[in-house]
Amino acid sequence: MSNKFLIKSAVIPVAGIGTRFLPITRSVPKVLLPLINRPIIEYAVREIVSCGISDIIFVMGRNMNIVKEYFDEKSDLLKYLKDSNNFEKIKEQEEISKLANIDVVYQDKALGLGHAILQSKSKIKSEYFLVVLPDDLIFNDINAVKQILEVHNKLGGTCVGLKEVQEEEISNKGIVEGKLIKKNIYSLSNMVEKPEIVNAPSNLSIIGRYILNKKIFELLEKQSPSALGEIQITDSIKNSMKFENVYGKLIEGEHFDVGNPKGMLEASIYLTNQNK
Numbered sequence: 409m410s411n412k413f414l415i416k417s418a419v420i421p422v423a424g425i426g427t428r429f430l431p432i433t434r435s436v437p438k439v440l441l442p443l444i445n446r447p448i449i450e451y452a453v454r455e456i457v458s459c460g461i462s463d464i465i466f467v468m469g470r471n472m473n474i475v476k477e478y479f480d481e482k483s484d485l486l487k488y489l490k491d492s493n494n495f496e497k498i499k500e501q502e503e504i505s506k507l508a509n510i511d512v513v514y515q516d517k518a519l520g521l522g523h524a525i526l527q528s529k530s531k532i533k534s535e536y537f538l539v540v541l542p543d544d545l546i547f548n549d550i551n552a553v554k555q556i557l558e559v560h561n562k563l564g565g566t567c568v569g570l571k572e573v574q575e576e577e578i579s580n581k582g583i584v585e586g587k588l589i590k591k592n593i594y595s596l597s598n599m600v601e602k603p604e605i606v607n608a609p610s611n612l613s614i615i616g617r618y619i620l621n622k623k624i625f626e627l628l629e630k631q632s633p634s635a636l637g638e639i640q641i642t643d644s645i646k647n648s649m650k651f652e653n654v655y656g657k658l659i660e661g662e663h664f665d666v667g668n669p670k671g672m673l674e675a676s677i678y679l680t681n682q683n684k
């Protein structure tokens with residue numbers, strides 16, 4: 409796919425505590441939990457590389473090297489598969505380790521998504537970069553990253569993925585205010601993290617796909633904690649609206665929040681039915 413603005417880097421923050429998945433997240437990072445037999449991080453990596461972006465930075469906790477290791481070449485495994493002539497499996501296993509150039513930065517303390525993204529500052533190679541949250545798993549022929557890249561390629565600027573949510577979900581989400589300018593595309597004028605329902609500007613929530621301007625790092629460096637005492641990316645994107653057009657793309661597709669057990673189960677059932 410054409411990538412006119414030459415976005416070269418994608419960031420996948422995975423350093424969260426994974427409270428909703430305790431107790432398994434005591435020792436297994438949430439992004440290694442599987443849909444059937446494939447960890448959710450692989451879906452995020454594949455979505456990004458399918459759009460022509462191969463430099464991917466994981467923002468991890470210090471105890472999460474196992475996440476990067478999943479993508480390493482497994483020579484013993486390959487030898488075993490070769491010795492047993494299991495050519496189909498060899499192909500897939502080799503493909504996984506060649507999917508992307510994966511680099512790692514660390515977030516020593518889970519101080520929020522904005523703080524996690526800030527840790528990737530020195531690794532970003534282009535004016536704009538992509539952020540993908542693996543918890544938001546979206547199945548669609550044109551994947552969610554492609555959808556926001558298409559908006560960015562047409563209009564420039566920052567772009568976030570959006571989803572319509574039920575009233576009871578509003579106070580747990582980043583909610584936007586904006587004007588519909590084209591089918592499924594909004595020009596945004598405000599956003600607020602976890603608003604009370606009475607203060608919510610809409611029922612449009614940000615989901616985990618972002619194209620951000622590198623200038624966001626200057627704002628993140630000055631950003632105070634807000635909702636949940638965390639440094640929120642939403643606050644910095646809102647502040648960037650002074651110098652930056654910010655668009656929202658209503659993401660088309662089947663969306664699952666696999667950051668909680670119910671969403672993970674629903675996504676697994678969906679996938680099983682698709683593969684029947």
Ligand code: UTP
Pocket residue numbers: 421422423424425426427428429438467515517518519520521523524541542543667
């Ligand atoms: P979540 O809000 O889902 O937090 O983070 P979490 O810790 O993963 O899960 P819960 O809420 O405790 O159950 C959204 C994304 O941002 C990353 C997470 O790893 C996840 O991919 N994140 C969040 C960080 O990398 N660092 C943070 O400090 C917070």
